[in-house]
Amino acid sequence: MIKRFIILLTILSLCIACSKKTTIENDELREAISQVWLDADVAHEMLKQIDINSINYYEQQRYRLAEAHLMLKRELKLPSGSDMDALAKYFESCGDEASVAEAYYIQGAYLNWLGKNTQAMQYLKKAESYPTTAIIKGMTYYKMGRICETEQLYDIALENYKHALPYLEEAGLPLYLASVYRELGRNSQDVDKDAYFNKALSAAQFIGDSILQKEIRYA
16 A cells, blocks of 8 residues: 555656646756665755745656655665666566556656656556556556657657547546647647547646646647
């Protein structure tokens, strides 16, 4: 149960698809995040010094991702310098394929955040190959869609978005559903274009995200 809670924290922290403005302006947070991968104790102390209410929404999500990553390391007693490859191998040795997929997804999402899309896609493909939860499946396909769109592979991006939909619906994540429907609406040329935008707007209204609603209306 504890591990599942930690993983959910990790996934909920990856709400980066709602806005094009996804940069960290807070120097202390940027340094703390880099330390997560180097020294967990140092990163923990640095995060404690940051007032989460003083940073913007995107930075809050990155803060929570760093927190969740640290919790994973401490729960599994992983060495500070370990990465998600080591975590995946640990889970594989336990026969926990769902958690292997989760570890690969986190690594892929992190590499995508760094702009290393080729490497990110390799990890996301690994995550895709394992049976796992609806949340991870949905987010994996969504992230792959975003990367393909960045690389101007629009047809492949659409296929990934469509694969993501049933999993995100099963997981009950309106924020991500709004983003997926928006991207489908923006990139589709078929008769479903308006229907996608309407569903995106409905999901955004459900969570009360006025900024996302505005983006969808003007997409």
